[in-house]
Amino acid sequence: MNIKKGDKVKILTGKDKGKTGKVLQVFPSRNRISVEGLNLLIKHMRPRRQGEKGQRIEFPAPMDASNMILLCPKCSHASRIEQKIVKNERGKSKKYRVCKKCKQVID
Numbered sequence: 001m002n003i004k005k006g007d008k009v010k011i012l013t014g015k016d017k018g019k020t021g022k023v024l025q026v027f028p029s030r031n032r033i034s035v036e037g038l039n040l041l042i043k044h045m046r047p048r049r050q051g052e053k054g055q056r057i058e059f060p061a062p063m064d065a066s067n068m069i070l071l072c073p074k075c076s077h078a079s080r081i082e083q084k085i086v087k088n089e090r091g092k093s094k095k096y097r098v099c100k101k102c103k104q105v106i107d
Contacts, residue, residue, distance in 0.1 A: 001028045001065060002081040002097060008071040009035060010078045014063065020071060024060060032062035039063045075102040 003009060003023060010020045016038045025034040038060060045055045069078045079101040087093045097106040 001026065001031070002083075003033055003065060003068070003070055008073070009033070009068040010071055011035070011038060011063075011068050013067045014039070025062065027062055030062070031065050033065050033068065034060050034062040035068070036060060070106075072099040072102060072104070073106065074104040075099060077101050081106070 003026065005023050005026055007023045008020055009023055011017055019038055021035040021038045023033055024036050027033070039062075040058050041061045043057045043059060045057055047054050070081055071077070072079050077099075079099050082098040082100055084096045084098050084105075085093050086096060098104065099106060
């Protein structure tokens with residue numbers, strides 16, 4: 001999965017199409033991402049004690065990762081991501097995310 005917690009993404013489909021937001025949670029096993037302030041659902045909570053009122057809680061529900069694209073922090077365009085593996089002088093390799101438009105390393 002190319003998107004990580006804290007990244008800015010743009011929604012491509014659904015009721016929030018065209019909106020941008022910050023990633024709150026990533027669920028790689030389910031291929032889903034939760035974005036701050038987008039895809040809000042309302043959950044009705046019953047009162048727990050007598051005399052207490054019920055509540056309506058709004059929360060961002062996770063949506064499929066294929067419905068969003070990463071916004072590059074350098075060029076601020078929505079672009080695809082390239083995975084580059086770079087070896088250092090000790091022979092250890094590290095994987096980097098690279099913007100396809102401006103060729104800048106994102107990590």
